[in-house]
Amino acid sequence: MTKLKNDRFLRALLKESVDVTPVWMMRQAGRYLPEYRATRSKAGDFLKLCKTPELATEVTIQPLDRFPLDAAILFSDILTIPDAMGLGLYFAEGEGPRFTNPVKTQADIDKLAVPDIAAELGYVTDAVSMIRKELNGRVPLIGFSGSPWTLATYMVEGGSSKDFAKVKGMLYEQPAQMHKLLDVLAQTIIAYLNAQIEAGAQAVMLFDTWGGALTTRDYNEFSLRYMSQIIAGLKRENEGRKVPVIMFTKGGCQWLEAQAESGADALGLDWTLDIGLARNRIGDKVALQGNMDPCVLYSSPERIREEVAFILESYGKGSGHVFNLGHGIHQHVDPENAGAFVEAVHELSAQYHQ
């Protein structure tokens, strides 16, 4: 394999020394970029983009051609897994994801099995290989999956949800059934992420977008437990290098101590907790990724710079910080502001790594 020209991202995740703080943006390949909108419009629809390795590669690379980002992330969707399990994913225009066959009953759950990754999700691993080839060692490539709990919310609700009535109804009333669903998802995610790693993903991230909707007890039992199982089942070394794992529970900053015991190398942080406080709580155990409010990108380059400086100062000296937004970049952000953000991180962070 080609030698990595820029490995800051991987080094920071393992708390090894770096010259400047590495930075990438969740959803960096996305609608805020005109070139993304052009490719998507050429593709016709979003799923076509995900399922066509050439197009997924194209949009994955786009933000790297604009900004000096320190990592690429596979362009895909967390709902490829339920789709591969036969739920029939589709995107209704302006309405978000939907499933033709949501999971409603015990019988629906009994029918679910770990899909054949090569047969059902080969388009994802093909995209990973193709992106790696295209990157040619520029920066590392991140693979990812949704967490079991987060995938379960979509599978049971049949799409997005505001109050999680159905999935929480099942969790509270039929916990054994919920565990069966989460278990088959955890097994699938292990196989899926290992296939991404074997195809060339150099780090992987678990997105627990809806873990923050749970109580402490239920977060531990229905979300964190399965993420820990997954991490224990992953291939943690490839191409002679450690494959770091990042775990991110949005709205989960009250549970950082428990998350730090999961086996993850790094934890994602949304913007509601000062990263310096988070480092005090768990920074001796894991690296941290985050945590600027994505809405700061709606302001000016000067204001963005100020906020970057504040977060860098809050984290303080030394490695173990991957700069990122606390959630995906919003679609109406001016790409110039995203550029100012990336530039500010590199420029202002050097002093913390001397």
Added chain:
Amino acid sequence: MTKLKNDRFLRALLKESVDVTPVWMMRQAGRYLPEYRATRSKAGDFLKLCKTPELATEVTIQPLDRFPLDAAILFSDILTIPDAMGLGLYFAEGEGPRFTNPVKTQADIDKLAVPDIAAELGYVTDAVSMIRKELNGRVPLIGFSGSPWTLATYMVEGGSSKDFAKVKGMLYEQPAQMHKLLDVLAQTIIAYLNAQIEAGAQAVMLFDTWGGALTTRDYNEFSLRYMSQIIAGLKRENEGRKVPVIMFTKGGCQWLEAQAESGADALGLDWTLDIGLARNRIGDKVALQGNMDPCVLYSSPERIREEVAFILESYGKGSGHVFNLGHGIHQHVDPENAGAFVEAVHELSAQYHQ
């Protein structure tokens, strides 16, 4: 004034001894009740309900006639204030609140003034007086307002928002302008809540529904600071009794220590933090209100009972706990389950007050 027959709620807020843990439900007068739907359908629309004291009184009392709740809460909406400021509140069917004249510019903010409460919001204080009369001492009546930050989000976005692009754009780019808006809102809320207290509200609650969308620094500067100002400006005694203040920032459990310094007598908790841990952190300073996940009401009476038992045990012995949901009751909940919840709190809590 008539003597209160049941003052558990007020006593618990002040950490005075009680026989059982008092309980009420946020949004207890609401769409899950068929009798509410009937009154609303008679009224025609939601705003008519709020603006007609007889109808507001009717729906405020409805849940008390069904369940042995320990408090009534004024039926109203947090957006009555911006409406009184001339923003023109309306509810588009199935779309949530909207304003005809959202706040977009510095000039829009300069035009805002503290409204004449009697002239513009007399329908609210009339409802308070009428409800007090109708309650005739059964239980205390809670008045309320949205927090300045929460009201500002609706005023600047023109309605509900997912990512707060406009209001956070203003906060980050024009902080002085944002402070001017929050300041006129804080002054208005002081006058509004004092008018509710003078009309008979025996406790008041500040709903900071969107404070949890802020960073720690911005929460302190743009939300908590104004809530503390409001609390300092309130009439804290009426009818020879203390008027307790409850402050609730949804998604704000990481900031409990700061909230406990606000002057509030009690803090609301959503369900993401164990109430026992919250009590350990700040229970010597303030009472706590919460914190069952409203989705537990989608399960069975047995499961609801189990969750109530878990929360009561977590809080432990002694006063200072007002049982509630961690957010408003959902509209598709079976009223029988709400009844099972209230009953379980009274029945299972007696042992903690011996």
